[in-house]
Amino acid sequence: MIIKKARFVTSMSEFRNYPMQGLPEIAMAGKSNVGKSSLINSLARNGKLARTSSDPGKTRLINFYLLNEAFFLVDLPGYGFARAPKSEREKWGNMIEGYLEHSPNLKHVLQLVDIRHTPTQDDVMMIEYLRHYDIPFTVIATKADKLSKAQCSRSIPVICRTLVVQPWEILLYSAPKGIGREAVLKKLDDIIAPEETAIPEPNGNPKLEDE
Ligand SMILES: Nc1nc2c(ncn2[C@@H]2O[C@H](COP(=O)(O)OP(=O)(O)OP(=O)(O)O)[C@@H](O)[C@H]2O)c(=O)[nH]1
Ligand SMILES: [Mg+2]
Structure with a gap:
């Protein structure tokens, strides 16, 4: 996939209808400061x-950011920011959960973890939540x-054990260096491909190619 256009569409504090709704949504989840917003900027090649x-x-x-006028990347607030007041943390938690539970167009979650640290209890809970609600996800380290190749190789098994995922399911990423950008774009292609290959029927109902 080549990102030709990326634009901000809207913000919300709880799930509601919004312009261009209906296109596939891919959400970024993870601890505060893990790099969710930076990942969006890096994919869009737009630091602002x-x-x-x-x-x-x-x-x-x-x-909500609209990419190529075809799908949304949804930037969520981070969790686990211990210094934030309890009321704020609860508000962000409710926002994340409310969105994940209610968005009918959510196709996939990119679950970010910092490669330098063992995933937290919050990360484990998040993965359990996604599994419980059958929301497909990909872990991005x-x-x-910030780590050498050898250190990265040592971190992956720790992330795998903690989150119970396989090493080949984890994508490594660096926003400043662009490491993993192509792999994530390929993943996005795989996620939204069924919509792209849909052939409109004369009655307006889309028909999938492999039906
Ligand atoms: N070295 C390095 N720094 C990164 C990378 N990704 C993000 N950062 C830095 O990490 C900090 C946090 O990045 P954000 O993208 O704001 O993190 P976030 O997950 O959106 O954080 P919240 O909005 O607070 O939940 C910033 O200083 C980024 O420049 C990365 O791949 N490598
Ligand atoms: Mg952010």
């Missing part, structure tokens, strides 16, 4: 699209540029 910060707790709403 989503706001990022070295301070955790930057993204405080659910933000971010900030791969």
Whole structure:
């Protein structure tokens, strides 16, 4: 996939209808500061699209970015930011859960973890939640540029054991270096391909090619 166009569409604090709704949505989940907004910017090659910060707790709403006028990347607030007031943390938690539970167009979650750290209890809960609700997900290990190749190879088994995923299911990513960008774009292609290959029927109902 080549990203030709990326634009911000809307923000919301709880799930509601919005412009261009109906296209596939792929959401970014993960701890505060793990690199969710940076991943969107890196895929779009636009450092100013989503706001990022070295301070955790930057993204405080659910933000919808439309890519190639074809699908949405949904930037969620982070979880596990211990220094945020309890009321704020609860609000973000409800926002994340409300979105995951209610969006009819959510196709996939990109679950981000920092490659340098063992996934937290919150990460484990998030994965259990996704499994429980049958939401397909891919684990992305971010900030791969901060470790040597040998250190990355040692971190992967730790992430795999903690989240109970297979090594080949994890994609390594570095926003500043672009490591993993092609692999994530390929993944996005795989996720939204069924919609793209849909052939409209004369009655307006899409028919999938392999039906
Ligand atoms: N070295 C390095 N830094 C990264 C990478 N991805 C993100 N960062 C940095 O990590 C910090 C947090 O990035 P964000 O993209 O704002 O993180 P977030 O997950 O959106 O955080 P919240 O909105 O607070 O939940 C910023 O200083 C980024 O520049 C990466 O792949 N490598
Ligand atoms: Mg963010």
